[in-house]
Amino acid sequence: MPAWSRGPEGTVPGVVPVELLVARTDTYAVLVGGLLVYPTGFDFDLAVRRRPGRPREYRDHHERSWDDHLRLEVRFADGRAADNDFRRWPRTSGDQAPDPPLLYQSTVGDDGGHVWLWGLPPPGPLTFACQWPARQIPPSQAELDAGLILEAAERARTLWPGEAPP
Amino acid sequence: MSFFAMPAWQPPSGYRIPSWLRPPDGMVPGIVPVELLLGRTDTHALLITDLRAYPTGVDFALTARRHPGQPHQRRDPRRPHRFAYHDLRLELRFADGRNPSTDSRRWPRTFETEEPDPPFLYCHGAGGSERGWRSRHWLWGLPPPGPLAFVCQWPPGRIPRLDVEVEIDAGLVLEAAGRAASVWPAMEPDEDSER
Numbered sequence A: 001m002p003a004w005s006r007g008p009e010g011t012v013p014g015v016v017p018v019e020l021l022v023a024r025t026d027t028y029a030v031l032v033g034g035l036l037v038y039p040t041g042f043d044f045d046l047a048v049r050r051r052p053g054r055p056r057e058y059r060d061h062h063e064r065s066w067d068d069h070l071r072l073e074v075r076f077a078d079g080r081a082a083d084n085d086f087r088r089w090p091r092t093s094g095d096q097a098p099d100p101p102l103l104y105q106s107t108v109g110d111d112g113g114h115v116w117l118w119g120l121p122p123p124g125p126l127t128f129a130c131q132w133p134a135r136q137i138p139p140s141q142a143e144l145d146a147g148l149i150l151e152a153a154e155r156a157r158t159l160w161p162g163e164a165p166p
Numbered sequence B: 001m002s003f004f005a006m007p008a009w010q011p012p013s014g015y016r017i018p019s020w021l022r023p024p025d026g027m028v029p030g031i032v033p034v035e036l037l038l039g040r041t042d043t044h045a046l047l048i049t050d051l052r053a054y055p056t057g058v059d060f061a062l063t064a065r066r067h068p069g070q071p072h073q074r075r076d077p078r079r080p081h082r083f084a085y086h087d088l089r090l091e092l093r094f095a096d097g098r099n100p101s102t103d104s105r106r107w108p109r110t111f112e113t114e115e116p117d118p119p120f121l122y123c124h125g126a127g128g129s130e131r132g133w134r135s136r137h138w139l140w141g142l143p144p145p146g147p148l149a150f151v152c153q154w155p156p157g158r159i160p161r162l163d164v165e166v167e168i169d170a171g172l173v174l175e176a177a178g179r180a181a182s183v184w185p186a187m188e189p190d191e192d193s194e195r
Helices: A146-155 B170-179 B189-193
Strands: A020-024 A028-038 A041-050 A071-075 A081-083 A102-105 A112-118 A125-132 A137-145 B036-040 B044-054 B057-066 B089-093 B120-129 B132-140 B147-153 B163-169
Touching: A020 A125, A028 A125, A028 A137, A028 A146, A028 B044, A041 A146, A071 A102, A125 A146, A137 A146, B036 B147, B044 B170, B089 B120, B147 B170, B163 B170
Parallel strands: A081 A102
Antiparallel strands: A020 A028, A020 A137, A028 A041, A041 A112, A071 A081, A071 A125, A102 A112, A125 A137, B036 B044, B036 B163, B044 B057, B057 B132, B089 B147, B120 B132, B147 B163
16 A cells, blocks of 8 residues: 555554544534544544434435535635545545645445545644534534644654664 | 235334443543553554543544454454454453453343442444454442552453553543533533433
8 A cells, every 4th residue: 555545554653642622512522532643644433423322323324425524624724625525536546645635534334434645734723623514513513733743743753663664 | 824925014123222231421521641551562552542431431443453464364264253352351450449340241140131339341342344443341339549550451362362451540531531521510410320
């Protein structure tokens, strides 16, 4: 797999000790956490929590369009942004790295998913924004100091020193 | 009804995963600010990451990574139907001598229906590929102050042989649990006992 599509497997990531509450309605909450930072980007979990006691909404996945899913956008302080709409991904060959940032959500489900963001943010606020009209989650956002990401990237270390990163 | 006829749709059974088998849904956890390299050989490395603390316990991930230069060997050559990582065994050692483990032979028989005495270490998800293995664990019950050791081993005879232990200060876990907050502050305490 190309280096831009996931974190380097030969590296111990740096942990960002933050869990962000990005959206909350009376029934749902959206959290970003598990931020693991590498020199080339960062992984995180996108978690959708349903308030205990509230009924589940059952839908046939085959009948759902992309607009029925949770939309996520990550915005850098310099104006660049990436989102989880795979229809807007750049078309590149495997060897040609796209311009960062690129957001790749590797798992998608009613409970959220796992996300890889290729590229580190510049210093300043890093914004996580989401909305899910089908679940009545309005446009919502939370900010994180990108310095925490950059400091965690500095703590990342090579698992097998002396070897070129994969 | 014909053998091939689909049964009528039934509403969900209402089964609720008990609170001792999973983190609470209604809480934002406190993050434990550590990244742990448990052990490393020429071919594999074991990490503990994603430590998230709640008032009732700790959720974390155990990750096995394969050296990028190693040939793909995801299965135990002696038992090719099993992932080689399947037999990784994890134990936590508390300062007071208690030592919850993923060894299910040590679990009470009724752990799925009756609340066990904490601490109780439960694996609530695992998966992998030829690149490695990742399992998520829920520790029901917080450790006491003092050293908290993570001990991991492959049974003798597995390749590679690994028997590793790393300690952290349990105070980091307890402080993080103190930072956990309710997602819905008005929620009744017993609301989160269902799913």
